[in-house]
Every structure is written in C-alpha cells, then in structure tokens.
Amino acid sequence: MVIPLHDDAELRFVRRPVVNWTLIFINVAVFLIVRSEIFGDPLTVIRGFALIPRVLFGEAQLAKWIVGPPAPLTLITSLFFHSGWLHLIGNMLFLYVLGDNVEDAMGSLHYLLFYLSCGIASGVVFAYAAPETITPLVGASGAISGVCAAYLMLYPRATIFGLAAIFPIRAPAWMFVGAWIVLQVVHAAFGDQDHVAWIAHLGGIVAGLILTPMFARRSVAPRLPRRAPRPPPPSDEEPTG
Numbered sequence: 001m002v003i004p005l006h007d008d009a010e011l012r013f014v015r016r017p018v019v020n021w022t023l024i025f026i027n028v029a030v031f032l033i034v035r036s037e038i039f040g041d042p043l044t045v046i047r048g049f050a051l052i053p054r055v056l057f058g059e060a061q062l063a064k065w066i067v068g069p070p071a072p073l074t075l076i077t078s079l080f081f082h083s084g085w086l087h088l089i090g091n092m093l094f095l096y097v098l099g100d101n102v103e104d105a106m107g108s109l110h111y112l113l114f115y116l117s118c119g120i121a122s123g124v125v126f127a128y129a130a131p132e133t134i135t136p137l138v139g140a141s142g143a144i145s146g147v148c149a150a151y152l153m154l155y156p157r158a159t160i161f162g163l164a165a166i167f168p169i170r171a172p173a174w175m176f177v178g179a180w181i182v183l184q185v186v187h188a189a190f191g192d193q194d195h196v197a198w199i200a201h202l203g204g205i206v207a208g209l210i211l212t213p214m215f216a217r218r219s220v221a222p223r224l225p226r227r228a229p230r231p232p233p234p235s236d237e238e239p240t241g
Contacts, residue, residue: 002164002180003090004097007173009158013217017100019108023115024092024099027140030080031088039067050136051078053127060134079119081138091140097160098151098177099144105154105220114215118146118207125203137197142204145184149208152177154216181205 011017034042048068054060056071069077082088103111122142151158156174163169169176184205188198 002162002169002176002183003093004160004162004176005093006161007097007101007155007158009101009155009173011100011104012220014100014104014108017103017108019112019115020095020099020103023140024095027080027082027088027092027095031082034081046081046083046138047136049074049077049081050138051075051123051127052134052136053131054134056127057131059132075120075123076116078123078136078138079116079140079143082140083138087139091144094144094148095140097162099147101155101158102147102150105150105217106215107217110215114150114208114211115143115147117211118204119143121207122146122200122204125206126197126200129199137200141197142200145201145204146208146211148177148180149205150212150216152181153209153212154220 033039034045039045044066048062048066051074052060052062052071055062056074058071062068068074082091099111099115102114106114119140119142122145123137126137126142152173156172158173159170160173160176161168161170162176171179184198184201188202
C-alpha cells in the first residue's frame with residue numbers, strides 16, 4: 001500500500017482549487033452525516049445510494065423502505081459514500097495531494113467533468129464485469145484512479161512524499177503513482193476477494209489515460225497525444241513556379 005502525503009508540483013493557473021476542495025468537503029460531509037444515523041441505519045442508507053449491478057440492469061429491486069435515486073444516478077451518487085474511516089481517509093489523501101494539480105492543469109470546470117466521467121466509467125466497468133452481483137459499490141476510488149492516471153501523465157517528474165506501508169518514502173511521480181497502478185493491476189488480475197472493487201479502479205485508470213489529453217490545457221501538456229489537425233483544403237489556384 002502506498003499513500004501520498006505531499007508533492008512539490010506548484011499550481012500555475014488556478015490560485016484556489018475550489019472544485020477539488022469542494023469534492024473533499026462533500027465526501028467528508030456525506031460520511032459524517034451517514035455515520036451520525038440521522039437518516040437511519042448507515043448500511044441501509046449507503047445501500048440506497050450505492051451502485052448495485054443487478055439493480056442498475058433492472059434484474060433486482062431494492063426493498064421499498066430503502067430510499068435512493070433512480071438506478072442510473074447511482075453511477076454518480078455512489079462516488080460520494082464510503083464504507084469506513086480508512087476507506088474515506090485513504091481516498092481523500094490521494095485527492096488532496098494529486099487532485100489540486102490536475103484541476104490546475106485542466107481548469108476547474110473541465111476537472112469536475114473529468115472527475116465525474118472517470119467515476120462513471122469505473123462504475124460501468126464494475127457493473128459489466130459482475131452484472132449478476134448484488135454487492136454494493138461505493139467510494140471515490142474509481143474517480144480518483146482517473147485523477148492518478150492524469151497526474152502520472154501531466155506531472156511524471158514531480159516528487160511525491162508519502163508512505164509505503166509504514167515507511168516514509170520520497171519518489172518521482174512516475175515511480176510512486178506507477179507503483180500504485182501496478183498494485184491495482186496485480187490485485188485485479190489475481191481476483192482478490194477482500195471487498196475492494198479492483199476492476200473499478202482499472203476502469204477509472206483507463207478512463208483517465210484516455211480523457212486526460214482531451215481535458216488538459218494545451219500549454220500544460222503540449223506533448224500529450226491529441227487529434228491530428230485537419231489538412232488545409234486544396235486551393236483552386238494554379239501553382240506557380
């Protein structure tokens with residue numbers, strides 16, 4: 001397990017990463033509200049807003065006393081619920097350290113759209129990978145996986161300070177984030193059964209790799225692959241020599 005604590009990449013365009021701060025605030029606020037039991041049993045509340053593949057595909061229905069949005073919207077609502085303190089803190093550390101720079105590189109509105117798109121993509125991948133499951137999927141991990149992929153592409157030479165297990169480390173982003181991505185691939189490949197939707201993480205990573213060139217500012221990522229410009233139309237004039 002690797003956890004980032006700080007990086008040295010500076011903000012260049014966005015003075016205050018308000019979208020990233022807002023996402024962190026919403027995640028923490030939702031978690032505290034659910035844990036307070038104001039709206040009833042936390043597990044029941046979470047199930048209503050979680051992504052459940054069989055419910056998404058119309059093969060099952062939630063009990064009538066469980067309150068939640070229409071099934072398609074759970075692709076978004078599930079991103080803001082977490083199962084426990086470790087789940088929340090781990091996700092928010094990644095978002096806090098890496099997300100502000102990705103927002104800076106994309107602009108606030110583009111970053112929000114990018115974040116939600118990666119989260120939705122991770123949910124879709126999870127649902128199609130296990131369409132018969134009734135196991136609820138919650139957490140920002142899929143969207144944050146996309147943020148990690150974007151950071152890797154945009155700031156590969158930045159230095160990240162963090163923890164590997166309990167040991168402090170200092171490593172370039174390509175190594176730190178790259179090692180984290182490799183861990184997701186290994187876990188998904190060997191099918192770990194510890195209630196972590198590794199396949200959803202991979203969906204977010206792939207979405208991040210695909211979408212980053214579309215959302216990043218041209219001045220920040222001039223070398224990222226983009227659609228080739230169209231050739232100019234042929235001229236009607238005769239060439240002169």
